[in-house]
Amino acid sequence: MRVFNEIAVVTTICIKSIPQRFWASLSTVVAVGLVVTVLLAFLAMAAGFQQTLRGTGTKDMAILMRAGSQAELNSGVTRDQARLIEEAPGVMKDADGKPLVSPELYVIVDGVKKTAVPADGNLKKAPRSNLTLRGLGPVGIAVRPGLKIVEGRAFNPGTNELMVGRALQKDFAGLNVGDTVKLGNSDWLVVGAFELGGSVFESELWADTPEVQDLFHRQNVFQSIRARLTGPDALKALSDYATNDPQLKLDVTTEAEYYAQQASRTSDLIQKLGWPLAIAMAFGALAGALNTMYSSVAARAQEIATLRCIGFSGTSSFIGTLLESLVLALVGGIVGTLITWVAVDGLTGSTLAGSTFSQVVFTFHLTPAVALQGIIMALIVGLVGGVFPAWRAARVPIAEAYGSP
Amino acid sequence: MTGQTLIHLQDVSKRFVKGRDTITIFDHLGLTIPAGDFVAVMGPSGSGKTTLLNLLGGIDQPTGGSITFDGGRVDTLTEGQLARWRAHNVGFIFQFYNLMPTLTAARNVELPLLLTSFGRAERKRRVEAALSLVGLAERANHYPREMSGGQQQRVAIARALISDPKLLLCDEPTGDLDRTTADEILSMLRLLNQEMGKTIVMVTHDPEAAKYARRTLHLDKGRFTERELVA
Ligand SMILES: Nc1ncnc2c1ncn2[C@@H]1O[C@H](COP(=O)(O)OP(=O)(O)OP(=O)(O)O)[C@@H](O)[C@H]1O
């Protein structure tokens, strides 16, 4: 209790004296705030990206790709392999007894981000970004029960018609229903827009399989097979079946697992960019914090010495000074978090997704876990920036109590 | 009025090592201060007056010799023990008052009590009593910058008294005050000595101030030359 009183009053004295070093203290707060803002912007991006990709996969959907291919883009499967999967165990069938197996094409086309449209509106001159075009048939829609057509209609088989993911439509130019899009040498008509649970599919263009095969001269070849599973054990059955058949050299995994892996690759990359940058900046903030706190200790030397005369311990000066530093850093951390929250939370971004190199549209997401990392970063700056000055405070010679203030 | 020995210095030496040089301030210094004494210490600048106060107040340790206070050795205590010893036995009064500018008068006076086991209500009661004693009861919630030098020094006296120490150490307590205010403060110190039996050691350059003490010690080249005060 006594120790607590002692520390409480020294801390009060330290913190109340902050306004006497207003500008130095403010610059520390701002520096820490900037570090936290930069860090959180990256982490919120990683979190948002991860959320989009994690939200994409379901556990009851298997994805089959050529063994070792890692990503849809690198994979290739044949129509014969797809037929074999239709007969595989663990695959769900629809009301008419048709297996819910969807062989799909996955190709890269290009489009123009709305932010990249030139002033004269001429899309031909604009820099282009990679987009995913997925070729699938009616069964491809049937295997995805969460699909909602929010505008227009689905494409008609056998036509050059496109459905556009909602997120992609918002972020890219010329993808409104009724717009004509040039892919390769042919014109395609946008006939509908869809939502699919905020997943990565909302960043794709969808069209009928044969038309896409024609466009890319890829008859009888697909990139992946989607198969709905009957239950929790079905993956094992399907996977055993696929490995035992020499014609089926396929990797089998759940869609959830596949997208989680894709997500962690890219969000790792984002974090690997964000952390070093934030840490480099943190050293700058740390120098500022040290400077502020050393001047705080120098300014309070006589007060500290007087307290020591009275009988206060060096420990209370140490803790009081450390807490002053932590308070400054915490304020900086909170300011940085608020700035990030106001400025980027909910902001839409798009980035190259991992190994597929096509654009995925996602939303920055400042989760509590992300915010906590920012606050911890701020507190580390406060701790390191406070501990050395606090040590000096604890060692102020008591004789400093004499002499003019 | 003075009684048993409160402080006894025997063969005290004090040296400072500065680089290659060793400065000897005291060598085999002896001093006895009875309880209830009021001693003025005078002497030229650099003669070691503040160093002496530091030794008496347990702020600094002698290089050799022994210091006893109330029968117990002080020079053998550790730093932490000394801090506790100071809190119980010594009140300090400085030339520049040394109040915490961010705390009110009452909170300044309360500081030494935070090191005791008194509860909040008891602390408040004692702070009020101490402030009344120095005539500043109505200034309890004022900040140091809102008070004159004399008033600030009275707050400092209240702070020095609050934990009821036997010994008050004052380094030039009136050095920064005008004559009239200085006399008020000195009268107050004399009152504390006479009525409350506080033992006071006061360093001063001012012969007028020294007249308030029971005796004056002159410190020169590490030696005392005592002169009884002629009334
Ligand atoms: N910590 C220290 N390290 C080295 N030398 C010191 C230290 N403290 C005091 N001294 C020296 O000891 C001598 C006596 O100093 P002290 O402060 O006791 O003098 P003083 O009598 O109080 O002088 P003044 O009247 O100017 O206050 C001085 O020469 C001073 O330089």
Ligand SMILES: [Mg+2]
């Ligand atoms: Mg001095």
